Amino acid sequence: MILSYTHTETKPMLNRPLNFAATQPALPSLKTATKRSSFLTIEGVSKVYPTRKGPYTVLQDVNLTVDQGEFICVIGHSGCGKSTLLNMVSGFANPSSGDVLLQGQRITKPGPDRMVVFQNYALLPWRTAFENVYLAVNAVHPHKSQAEKRAIVRDHLAMVGLSEAADKKPPQLSGGMRQRVSIARALAIRPQVLILDEPFGALDAITKEELQEELLKIWNEHRCTVLMITHDIDEALFLSDRLVMMTNGPAATIGEVMEIPFPRPRDRALIMEDPHYYTLRNQALDFLYHRFAHDDE
Amino acid sequence: MTVNTVRNAGANPLGLLSNFWRKQAPNIIPPVLGVLGFLTIWQICSSSGLTRLPGPLSVVTDERTRTLLMYPFYDLGGLDKGLFWQTLASLGRVAQGYSLAALVGISVGILVGTQPLVNKALDPLFQFLRMVAPLAWVPIALVALQQNQPAAIFVIFVTSVWPILINTAEGVRQIPDDYNNVAKVLQLSRKEYYLNILLPAALPYIFTGLRIAIGLAWLAIIAAEIVMSGIVGIGFFIWDAYQQNYVSEIILAVAYIGAVGLLLDRAMAYLQKVIAPTEQK
Numbered sequence: 001m002i003l004s005y006t007h008t009e010t011k012p013m014l015n016r017p018l019n020f021a022a023t024q025p026a027l028p029s030l031k032t033a034t035k036r037s038s039f040l041t042i043e044g045v046s047k048v049y050p051t052r053k054g055p056y057t058v059l060q061d062v063n064l065t066v067d068q069g070e071f072i073c074v075i076g077h078s079g080c081g082k083s084t085l086l087n088m089v090s091g092f093a094n095p096s097s098g099d100v101l102l103q104g105q106r107i108t109k110p111g112p113d114r115m116v117v118f119q120n121y122a123l124l125p126w127r128t129a130f131e132n133v134y135l136a137v138n139a140v141h142p143h144k145s146q147a148e149k150r151a152i153v154r155d156h157l158a159m160v161g162l163s164e165a166a167d168k169k170p171p172q173l174s175g176g177m178r179q180r181v182s183i184a185r186a187l188a189i190r191p192q193v194l195i196l197d198e199p200f201g202a203l204d205a206i207t208k209e210e211l212q213e214e215l216l217k218i219w220n221e222h223r224c225t226v227l228m229i230t231h232d233i234d235e236a237l238f239l240s241d242r243l244v245m246m247t248n249g250p251a252a253t254i255g256e257v258m259e260i261p262f263p264r265p266r267d268r269a270l271i272m273e274d275p276h277y278y279t280l281r282n283q284a285l286d287f288l289y290h291r292f293a294h295d296d297e
Numbered sequence: 298m299t300v301n302t303v304r305n306a307g308a309n310p311l312g313l314l315s316n317f318w319r320k321q322a323p324n325i326i327p328p329v330l331g332v333l334g335f336l337t338i339w340q341i342c343s344s345s346g347l348t349r350l351p352g353p354l355s356v357v358t359d360e361r362t363r364t365l366l367m368y369p370f371y372d373l374g375g376l377d378k379g380l381f382w383q384t385l386a387s388l389g390r391v392a393q394g395y396s397l398a399a400l401v402g403i404s405v406g407i408l409v410g411t412q413p414l415v416n417k418a419l420d421p422l423f424q425f426l427r428m429v430a431p432l433a434w435v436p437i438a439l440v441a442l443q444q445n446q447p448a449a450i451f452v453i454f455v456t457s458v459w460p461i462l463i464n465t466a467e468g469v470r471q472i473p474d475d476y477n478n479v480a481k482v483l484q485l486s487r488k489e490y491y492l493n494i495l496l497p498a499a500l501p502y503i504f505t506g507l508r509i510a511i512g513l514a515w516l517a518i519i520a521a522e523i524v525m526s527g528i529v530g531i532g533f534f535i536w537d538a539y540q541q542n543y544v545s546e547i548i549l550a551v552a553y554i555g556a557v558g559l560l561l562d563r564a565m566a567y568l569q570k571v572i573a574p575t576e577q578k
Contacts, residue, residue, distance in 0.1 A: 092478065110482040122475035126497045135493055139483040189483075 039068035039225060040089065040193065045098035047084050058084050060251035062098070064244065068192075069223040073236035076246030077288070082229045083197060085246075089227060090116050090195050102193065112140045115191035117199050121178045123170040129181045130166040133157060133188050140189040156188040157181075159218060176207035180214075187218060196228040200235065212238060213268070220265055233284045236260075237277060238268055245287050256287055355545040356552075362545040376529055376537070384553050386529040387518050390446075391561075394453025395514045402458045402510070403503060406465025407495065416466065427459035431517035435524045445525045449518065456517035457510035461503070468502025469495060504569040511565050515558045 047059040058081040066072055074082045087093040088100050091110040100107045102114070110116075115136075123132050133153045141149060157166050160180035170178050179199055186194055199215075200208040216239055219226060230236050236243045240260055247255040258280060262271050271277055336353045343352035356362050369381035409416045434455050438448035476498055480490045522532025531550055538546040 090482065092481070110478070110484070112483055114482070116478070116482050118475055118478065120475060122479050124476060124479070124494065124497070126500075127493075135485075136479075136483050139485050139489065 038065040039070075039103060040066040041099070041101040042066075042085070042089070043099045043101065045085075045088065045095040045100060047081065047088070047093065048096040057251040058249055059095075060253050062253050064254060064257070066225060066227070068225055070242065071219060071226045071240045072228070072242050072244060073240035074227065074229050074244045074246065075231065075233065075236055075284070075288070076252065077248055077292070080246040080249045080252040082246055086195050086197060086227055086229060089193065090114050112136070112189050113191055114193045114195060115186040115189055117179075117182050117186045117194070117196040119197045119199070119201065121170070121175075121182045123178055123181055123185075125170045128167050128169050129157065129162060129173065129177075129184075130154075132170070132181055133185045136185045137188050152188055156184040159187070160184045160214060174207075176203050176211060179203065179211060183211075183215065183218075187222065187224075190222075191224055193225045193227060196226065198229050198231065201231060208232075208235070209268070215239070216266065233281055233288075236284070237262075237280060238266060238271060243284065245284065245292075247292050255292060258284060351545045351548065353548065356549050359543075359545040361543060362549055365546060365549055376527070376533075378529055380531070380534070380550065380553055383529060383531045383534045383550075384557055387522060387531045388557065390449050390522075390530065391453055391514050391518050394450040394518075395457055395511060397450070398454045398458040398461055398510060398514065399507060401454075402461025402506065403465050406462045406503075406506075407469055407491075407499075409462070410466035410469025410499070411495075423459060423462065426455075427463070429455075431456040431513075431520045432524065435521055438521075439525070445528050449521045449525060449528070449530075452521040453514045453517050457514040460509040460513065461506040464502045464506030464509070465499060468499030471502065472498040500573040501569075504565075504573050508562065508565040508569060511561045512558060515554075515561055519554060 042062055042064040045059060045062045046057065048055045048057050050056075062085060074085065076082050084093060088095050089102075089107065091107050091114060094108065107114070123129075124135070127135065130153055133156060134149065137144075137149045137152050141152075144152075154163070154166070157163055160183055162177060162180050162184065165173060165177055170181070173181065183199070200211055203211065212235060226240075228239065237260055243258040243260060244254055245256045245258065246252050260280065261276075262274065340352035340354055342348050343350055343355075351359070356366060365380055369379040371379040372382055409419060431452055434452045435448070438451040438455075439445075442448045442451060472495065476494050480494050485493065518530070519532040519535070522528060522530040523536045525533065526536075527533070531554060535547050535550045538544075538550065
C-alpha cells in the first residue's frame with residue numbers, strides 16, 4: 001500500500017463522526033498520517049484511453065474534495081466521463097495521472113468500503129433478494145455468526161421496505177424493487193463511500209420519487225458519504241449537498257460546483273416552494289443547455 | 298371423431314383420462330401416425346421384394362428375434378445375454394466415460410474460460426481433436442490402453458468431452474461484467490466467487506454441453522463396441538448378429554439403441570429444467 005509522506009504540519013483527522021467509524025468492519029486501519037484532512041480527494045486526475053487513432057483524453061485535470069458524510073451529485077451530458085470519474089473512486093479504473101485518495105490512502109482497486117449501486121442493479125438472478133444481500137454481508141463479515149449476519153440482512157431489507165419480498169428472486173421483482181435490493185445490499189455492509197451510478201434512471205417517475213425519499217431518509221440516519229451520478233437536475237437539487245457539473249468531453253473536467261443550501265431533513269414540497277430552488281435550477285439548466293450544450297442536442 | 302365418444306365418459310378416473318386425451322390428442326396423434334406410416338412403407342418395401350432388408354414385422358415373425366424380444370432378461374453366461382443386459386453393459390461404460398468427460402470438461406473449461414493465455418495455447422488443439430470421429434479413436438485407444446474395456450471408456454470420454462469443455466469455457470466467458478464487478482467490489486475469495494458466481498452463471502451453458510455430450514457418448518459406445526470384439530454390449534451384439542446374418546436381431550437392437558438415446562436426452566433435458574431453468578434473466 002502506498003502511504004503519503006509525513007508532513008510536518010500533519011493534522012489529526014477532524015470531526016470524524018464516531019458512530020459511523022465504530023460500526024466499521026475490520027477494514028485496513030487508516031490511522032496513518034495524511035497529507036490533508038479531507039475525507040476523499042480527487043487531485044489533478046486525468047484519464048487517457050489509448051485508441052487506434054491515438055490517445056483519447058476522457059478526463060483532464062479534475063480536482064474535488066469531499067467531506068465525510070457529504071452527499072454529492074454529479075451531472076453532465078452523456079460521454080462526459082462521469083462514470084469514469086466514479087469508477088476511479090470505486091477502484092474499477094485507475095487515473096492516468098493524478099491521485100484519488102480516501103482518507104489519505106490511494107485507491108487502487110475495488111473494495112467493500114466503497115460500495116457501488118450499479119446502474120442495472122447487478123443482482124444475481126439465481127439468488128433470492130435475501131441471499132443477494134447475504135452474499136455481501138457474508139463476504140464483509142466472515143467471522144460474524146450466521147444469526148448476526150441474517151439479522152443484518154433482515155434489517156436492511158426492512159429498511160428499504162422489502163421484508164415481504166425477501167424470498168423472491170430478482171426476475172420476479174419490479175425494477176424499483178430490484179433497485180431497493182441493490183441499495184439494501186450496498187448499505188448492509190456499511191460502506192464509507194456509497195457510489196450510485198444513475199440508480200433511478202430506469203424507473204418511472206413515481207417510483208423514482210419514492211426511492212429518492214427513502215434513500216434520503218436512510219442517508220440521514222447513517223450519513224455515509226454519497227457520490228451519485230444523475231441526469232435529473234431536480235433529483236440532484238433534492239438530494240445533494242453539492243452538485244458537481246461536468247463540462248463536455250473529450251478532456252472533460254468539473255465546470256462548476258453548486259452548493260445546495262436547503263436545510264435537512266428536506267421536504268420536497270417545501271423545497272419546491274423556495275424561490276431559491278428555481279434560481280439554482282435555472283443556473284444548472286443554463287450550465288447544461290447554454291454554456292455546455294451538447295452538440296447534438 | 299374418437300374424441301366425441303370418449304367425452305361422454307362420466308366416471309371420475311375415466312373423466313380425467315378423457316380430459317387428458319382431449320388436451321393431449323393433438324400432440325399424440327400426429328407422431329403416432331408418422332411412425333405407423335413409416336413402418337407400413339418399410340414393411341411394404343421389404344414384402345414386395347424392393348429391398349432385402351426384412352420388414353419391421355420380422356421382429357415378431359422371426360423366431361430367434363421373438364425370443365430376444367420376449368425375454369430381455371435372460372442370461373446364459375458369457376456373451377449370450379438378453380438385450381436388457383447388453384444395453385445395461387453399454388450404459389455402464391457410457392456412465393463411466395461420460396462422468397470422466399463431465400469432470401474433465403467442466404474443470405478444464407473453467408480453466409480455459411478464466412485464463413485467456415491458457416485458452417490461446419490450447420484452443421487450436423481442442424478444435425482439432427474434436428473433429429476426430431469416434432471410430433478413428435478406437436484403434437488409437439486399443440493400442441494405447443491394450444484392453445477392450447478401458448479403450449471403450451476412453452473412446453466415450455474423448456468423444457463427449459469437447460462439447461462440455463467448449464460450452465463451459467464459453468459460459469465462463471459470457472458471465473456478465475456486472476456479476477464480476479459485484480465479486481470485485483465485495484472482494485469475494487476465489488472459492489466464494491466460483492461457488493456463488495461463476496458456477497451458477499455458467500450453469501446453463503454447462504448443461505447445454507452436457508446434453509449434447511450425452512448423445513455423442515451414446516453414439517460413440519455403439520461405434521466403439523462394434524469394432525471391439527468379444528464384450529457384452531449392444532454394439533458388439535449388432536456386429537455379432539451381422540456376422541451371422543441375423544438381420545431382424547439388428548433391427549430390434551437398433552430400436553433399443555434409439556429408445557435409450559432418446560431417454561438419455563430427455564433425462565438430461567429434465568435435469569437441465571430442474572437445475573438451471575432458462576427463465577432466469
